[in-house]
Every structure is written in C-alpha cells, then in structure tokens.
Amino acid sequence: MSQPHPFTGIVLAAGKGTRMKSEKPKALMPLLGLPLTMHGLSALKSAGSEPPIVVVGHGAEEVKRALGEQFHYALQTEQLGTGHACLQAIPFIAPHLKTVIVAAGDSPLVTDEAFLSMLQLHLESGAAATVAIAVLENPTGYGRILRDSTGQVTGIVEEKDATPEQKQIREVCTSFYVFEVAALRDALPRLSNQNAQGEYYLTDVIAMLAQEGAPVVAWVAPDPNLLMGVNNRWELAQAGMILRERLLKQFALQGVTVVDPLTTYVDAAVQIGVDTVIEPNTHLRGNTVVGSDCVLGPDLLVQDSRIGDHCQLLRSHIIQAEIESHVRVGPFANLRPGTCLKQGAQIGDFVEIKNAVIGEGAKAMHLSYIGDAEVGARANIGAGTITCNYDGARKHRTVIGSGAFVGSNSTLIAPLTIGDGAYVAAGSAINQPVPPDALAIARSFQTVKEGWAAKRREQSSKKEG
Numbered sequence: 516m517s518q519p520h521p522f523t524g525i526v527l528a529a530g531k532g533t534r535m536k537s538e539k540p541k542a543l544m545p546l547l548g549l550p551l552t553m554h555g556l557s558a559l560k561s562a563g564s565e566p567p568i569v570v571v572g573h574g575a576e577e578v579k580r581a582l583g584e585q586f587h588y589a590l591q592t593e594q595l596g597t598g599h600a601c602l603q604a605i606p607f608i609a610p611h612l613k614t615v616i617v618a619a620g621d622s623p624l625v626t627d628e629a630f631l632s633m634l635q636l637h638l639e640s641g642a643a644a645t646v647a648i649a650v651l652e653n654p655t656g657y658g659r660i661l662r663d664s665t666g667q668v669t670g671i672v673e674e675k676d677a678t679p680e681q682k683q684i685r686e687v688c689t690s691f692y693v694f695e696v697a698a699l700r701d702a703l704p705r706l707s708n709q710n711a712q713g714e715y716y717l718t719d720v721i722a723m724l725a726q727e728g729a730p731v732v733a734w735v736a737p738d739p740n741l742l743m744g745v746n747n748r749w750e751l752a753q754a755g756m757i758l759r760e761r762l763l764k765q766f767a768l769q770g771v772t773v774v775d776p777l778t779t780y781v782d783a784a785v786q787i788g789v790d791t792v793i794e795p796n797t798h799l800r801g802n803t804v805v806g807s808d809c810v811l812g813p814d815l816l817v818q819d820s821r822i823g824d825h826c827q828l829l830r831s832h833i834i835q836a837e838i839e840s841h842v843r844v845g846p847f848a849n850l851r852p853g854t855c856l857k858q859g860a861q862i863g864d865f866v867e868i869k870n871a872v873i874g875e876g877a878k879a880m881h882l883s884y885i886g887d888a889e890v891g892a893r894a895n896i897g898a899g900t901i902t903c904n905y906d907g908a909r910k911h912r913t914v915i916g917s918g919a920f921v922g923s924n925s926t927l928i929a930p931l932t933i934g935d936g937a938y939v940a941a942g943s944a945i946n947q948p949v950p951p952d953a954l955a956i957a958r959s960f961q962t963v964k965e966g967w968a969a970k971r972r973e974q975s976s977k978k979e980g
C-alpha cells in the first residue's frame with residue numbers, strides 16, 4: 516500500500532473579526548465549548564496533517580494561549596489581507612512537504628473527510644492549486660468563482676470588487692484550498708493590493724496561477740454548509756445549530772438516546788457512554804465525560820465533570836464535580852467545584868455541595884449545605900443540616916465519620932470532627948468534636964406544661980361571656 520501523502524495546514528486566524536463586534540479576537544469566539552478556530556484545526560489533525568501553522572495577529576498572545584502548544588504560530592503584525600497572512604506562514608512549512616492545505620480560521624463546520632477529499636482530488640488531478648467551492652442559494656458576502664467558456668476556473672472576485680453580473684454567480688470561494696507549496700510560495704509575494712479593500716487577497720493567487728497556465732481545479736463541497744464562514748454572531752449561532760445537530764446524531768448512532776435534539780446542548784469535547792438517555796433541556800458542557808446507562812435530565816446542566824455509569828441526574832447544576840457510579844442527584848441539587856460523590860451516594864433536593872467528598876452510599880436528601888467537608892461511607896445527613904465552614908475570614912473543614920447519623924436541622928460549626936458511627940441529635944448546634952459511637956445533643960430541652968392550653972381556652976371564654 517502506498518504511504519499517505521504528507522501535508523500540513525495553514526489556518527488563517529489573524530483577523531479582528533470586526534463584524535463580530537467583540538473585544539475578543541474572532542478566533543476565540545466560543546462555539547460548542549471550543550474556540551471558533553479550534554474546530555477546523557481538529558479536523559485538519561484528524562485528516563492526518565502535520566502540526567498545522569496558525570497565522571495569528573489580532574490578540575495573538577491570547578489566541579496562542581487558548582489554542583495551545585500543539586500548533587506552529589506565524590505572526591502577522593498588520594492585517595493586510597488573507598494573501599499577506601498566508602505569506603507569513605510559508606517559512607514555517609517543513610522543507611520535505613510539497614503540499615499544503617490552506618483554511619480560513621472562521622469556518623468551523625469543515626470535517627476531516629472534506630479535507631481528505633480535497634487532497635485526493637488535488638493529487639489525482641496533478642493540480643498546482645485546488646480551490647474548494649460551494650454553490651449557495653444566497654452567495655452574498657462571499658468571493659465569486661469565475662470560469663471561462665470551457666468551465667475552467669480563471670479567478671475569484673470579491674463581493675466588494677464584483678460587477679452586478681458577477682454578483683449573480685452562486686458558486687463561491689470558501690477560503691479552503693490545496694496548493695503545491697512551490698506554486699504558492701512563488702505566487703504570494705507577487706500579489707497586489709489594488710482592489711476595493713486595499714488588501715492582498717489570497718483569492719488572487721488562483722487567477723495568477725490560472726493565467727500562468729498552472730493547473731487549477733475546483734473541489735465542489737457536497738453540502739453548501741460544510742465550509743460556511745462565520746463572520747458575525749448570527750452566523751456563529753447558525754453554525755452552532757448545525758454542529759450541534761451533527762454531534763447529537765453521532766451520539767445517537769453510537770448508542771446514546773437523545774430524546775429531544777432541539778433542547779439538548781452538548782459541547783464538542785463531551786464524551787457519553789452507550790445506553791445513556793439524555794432527557795430534554797440538558798446541557799453538557801466543556802470537558803464533561805459521562806459513563807454508560809445514565810439518565811441525564813430533564814433540566815440539567817453539567818460542566819467540566821466526570822460522571823460514572825448507571826447514574827441518575829435530575830434537574831440540577833453540576834460544575835467541576837466527580838461523580839462515581841450508581842449515584843442519584845436531584846432534583847434541584849447544586850454541586851459546585853470540588854464535589855466528589857462516591858459510588859452509590861444519593862443527593863436530593865435543595866442540597867448544595869462544594870469542595871466536599873460524600874462517601875460510598877452516603878445520603879443527603881434534603882435542604883443542606885455541605886462545604887469543605889468529608890462525609891464517610893453510609894453516613895446520613897438529615898434535612899436542613901448546614902456545615903458552617905466560614906467564620907467571616909477563613910474556611911474550615913468538617914469531617915463526618917462513616918456510618919454517622921446527623922439529625923435534621925443540625926448546625927455543624929467547623930472545624931469539626933464527628934466520629935464513625937456517632938449520632939448528632941436533630942436541631943443541634945455542634946462546635947465540639949463528637950467521639951465515635953457517641954450521641955451529641957446541643958439544644959435546649961423541651962418543657963411540657965400539662966393542661967396549659969385547655970386552661971387558656973377556658974379563661975378566654977369566661978372573658979367573652
């Protein structure tokens with residue numbers, strides 16, 4: 516079998532993205548939990564690209580930090596156009612590479628299959644340049660593809676430079692190309708900026724090569740959305756809808772039940788095991804990993820958390836938490852960062868947990884705050900129990916032993932230790948250690964006055980009489 520043809524990618528991401536009307540660089544606009552530009556870069560990598568070269572400029576440091584060290588970065592200090600941006604990347608192409616894919620950093624719907632298909636056409640046809648085009652119902656804003664009477668691509672005209680007749684053309688430039696490195700390296704320095712925007716257009720390389728007789732071919736996108744560019748926030752939202760549907764379909768085909776795709780929001784990096792059921796209005800964000808055979812939702816938000824197998828999470832907020840298998844949460848639980856629920860734990864309604872480990876099979880079923888705490892296996896936290904972890908200046912820990920029973924409405928004033936198997940009587944305010952197997956009661960005792968109520972009723976009826 517022949518070796519796959521080695522190639523790298525250049526991704527143009529130096530633009531400000533003026534049309535986003537944002538303080539953030541366009542490359543970092545969030546889309547399904549990832550920076551906009553990361554989507555195309557991931558597709559390039561899974562197509563087998565050598566580490567791609569990202570051209571950065573506007574907010575360069577921020578963009579580099581967000582995308583990480585897995586890429587090469589070329590700096591375009593002034594944004595003089597897509598051709599000028601591409602030129603900055605040329606010195607970073609390894610000498611052994613003959614072929615390069617160029618992609619716009621604002622087209623997040625591209626797939627690894629699309630990249631491979633462009634590359635295949637390019638190599639099979641022996642082209643110097645392959646331009647990826649799409650046929651759009653509404654081509655407004657895109658560069659239009661010009662062809663001669665034989666159908667050969669002769670160039671690309673930008674919307675702002677196009678004549679009214681050219682604006683009728685529905686074949687558009689998508690800003691995805693495959694080039695022979697030698698042809699691109701030779702053409703880029705010769706671009707001119709004599710056009711409506713005074714920019715060096717990468718699109719003009721196509722006309723230049725075609726005029727010089729170099730073979731230029733067109734790869735037509737099978738789906739017009741595949742290479743859609745995102746220039747404003749409405750296009751960002753539309754790309755999000757398409758990407759979301761694509762992702763949910765993938766999960767469904769892999770064995771995840773998605774009850775209502777219209778109200779299910781799953782970020783691109785999320786992983787979900789088979790037989791898990793996602794009920795409506797569920798949001799799974801960031802680097803969340805969910806095991807198999809879970810029921811999630813309805814009405815659930817999980818962010819950057821790990822969930823084991825066979826869990827039931829209902830109508831709750833779960834942020835940066837770790838949940839083992841066979842755990843039940845909700846409705847209306849608020850699990851904040853640092854929550855760890857061990858196997859078989861149960862957390863019920865109006866329970867807030869922060870920076871706390873809840874042991875195997877332990878329960879806190881109603882109306883509690885458990886913060887900066889460790890709760891042992893099988894312990895029972897009664898309704899209304901509060902760990903008073905904050906003294907106004909510092910946070911303190913509460914440690915509750917395994918098998919301990921904390922009665923309802925207990926106030927546990929940290930730092931505090933409650934031993935294994937100990938009992939805390941309901942309604943206690945506890946600020947001294949409770950030894951293992953002891954009972955602690957800290958409340959005023961009840962007084963019963965026999966007949967008091969009857970006597971009172973008698974007195975008041977006499978007055979009225």
Ligand code: UD1
Nearest residue numbers: 527528529530594595596597600620621657658688689744
């Ligand atoms: C570009 C194409 C247009 C095509 C459209 C498809 C050109 C001249 N036009 O237009 O034909 O239909 O994409 O989406 O190429 N960038 C830089 N440095 C710059 C300018 C841009 O890195 O100096 C980057 C941007 O960050 C962006 C990409 O290049 O990721 C495309 O730039 P953008 O301004 O969005 O070009 P379009 O107007 O969309």
Ligand code: MG
Nearest residue numbers: 621744745746
């Ligand atoms: Mg664009």
